[in-house]
Amino acid sequence: MVKEIERYGLPVVHMCTIVPISLTIGANRIVPTVAIPYPLGDPHLGEEKSKNLRRHLVEKGLDALQTEVDGQTVFEE
Amino acid sequence: MSKIKVVHYLNQFFAQIGGEEMADMEPELREGLIGPGIALQQALGADYEIVATVICGDNYFGSNLEEAQSRILELIKPYSPQLFVAGPAFNAGRYGVACGTIATAVEKEFGIPALTGMYVENPGVEMFKKDLYIIETANSAAGMRKAMPKIATLAKKLINGNEIDLPAEDGYHERGIRVNYFHDKRGSTRAVDMLLQKVKGEEYQTEYPMPFFDRVPPATPIIDMSKAKVAIVSSGGIVPLGNPDRIESSSATKFGKYDVTGMDRMSKDDFISIHGGYDTAYILEDPNLAIPLDVLREMEKEGQIGELANYFYSTTGTGTSVGNAEVFGTEIGKQLLADGVTAVILTST
Structure with a gap:
């Protein structure tokens, strides 16, 4: 899906936990997330901290969408 | 003659420990065989013995790739395996990545044959087919009965140092390895034959398939x-x-x-x-x-x-x-x- 959407020229950031799969399918902008059953946040931290973590990750995703890349790029910490 | 020692890798599900609720389980080793190991042992026969089964939750593996590998290698080291089989993973993506990752690591670390099995669309195939023999399986565990004999046959060939046949014959995913052999027709003749077939609109088989990289160029970033x-x-x-x-x-x-x-x-x-x-x-x-x-x-x-x-x-x-x-x-x-x-x-x- 990432690739077919991006084919229209729309930048897509793929936010996912298993980065190697994302690299295999061909996502260009990849932001690693927390865990498979809770990618954006961490329920063990409590609601507020989980949300802060989510905000941080989404900000990273938006940064990735504003970054020029010439190939597949993983946006690590 | 002592038996060939085999170590088998399974996820939490196939090891009959639990479903998604156990997917976080850390690597663990059990002596002997479990679940699909029975079919593997049968197919390998009396000269082989599954000495241990190592189990890891799919989420744990997927979220801790490096650590999962090093811990599993530590666990199986004392058993000095001579053959390693992972899965098969069928169409389970996380399990496929885990099987491919650990089989590659075992092959490198111990220098022994390591193989696995997956359905053609498992992302693990694309990731590891160049490094490993990955037997082609059905897309669900219903294909276990057919998959294990194929895995065992290829494993025995690798152990005995027999010649490996073409992917279609031995039932593994094409690895992109070229092997030299003498053809009864020389290259120029085969090329002209192929050209004539193409011109006539007949079916022909290329001897050098081009790799297919389906990549989409990155879209331009958002400015504001x-x-x-x-x-x-x-x-x-x-x-x-x-x-x-x-x-x-x-x-x-x-x-x-x-x-x-x-x-x-x-x-x-x-x-x-x-x-x-x-x-x-x-x-x-x-x-x-x-x-x-x-x-x-x-x-x-x-x-x-x-x-x-x-x-x-x-x-x-x-x-x-x-x-x-x-x-x-x-x-x-x-x-x-x-x-x-x-x-x-x-x-x-």
Whole structure:
């Protein structure tokens, strides 16, 4: 899906936990997330901290969408 | 003669420990064989013995790739295995990645044959077929009975140093390895024959298939996020209560578009996950973990993004064929473009 959407020229950031799969399918902008059953946040931290973590990750995703890349790029910490 | 010592790798599910709720389990070793190991032992025969089975949860492996590998290597070292078999993983993506990763690591660390089995669309095939013999299997565990004898036959060939046949004959995914041999016709004759077949419109088989890299060039970045219209797409199986479009919990054939007008966050009273490939307990409690509506609404209010599309697109990623996913992407992209969306966040579980 990432690739077919991006084919229209729309930048897509793929936010996912298993980065190697994302690299295999061909996502260009990849932001690693927390865990498979809770990618954006961490329920063990409590609601507020989980949300802060989510905000941080989404900000990273938006940064990735504003970054020029010439190939597949993983946006690590 | 002493028996060839075999170590087998399984995930929590095939080791009969549990389903998604046990997917976080850390690597563990059991003496002897478990579950699919019975079929493997039978197929390998009396000269082989499965001395140990190592088990790891799919989520643990996927989230701790490096650590999972080193711990598993430590666990199996005392058994001095001579052969390593992982899975087979069929069409289970996380399991496939785990099987491919650990088999590659074992082969490198101990210098022994290591092999696994997967369905052609398992992402693990694309990732590891160059490094490993991956037996081609059906897409579900129903294919176990057929898969194990193929794995065993190839394993024995590797152990005995016999010649490995072409991928189609030995039943493994093509590795892109070229082997020299003498053909009874010389190259120029074969080339002209092939050309004539092509001209006549007959079927012909190339001797040198071109690698197929389906890559999409990265789209140009957003210059000013405060003017962008952002949309969320997810493969995490998040749908409104009652799943109105009846999206499948595995092997999806459709996607849905769901309205979030006037919502500040994803409420568990409105949305659920029907995804059958991970433990949905956390997301059922807080769907924002997959669809980050709460923080994107905040950022919309703060002016950090121009606008958030008042909907999200959703499907189930697990077991879904590449062909279907392409169709979903093409259709979703078309609709997003028509709605003036300029940037997309796609979340996966």
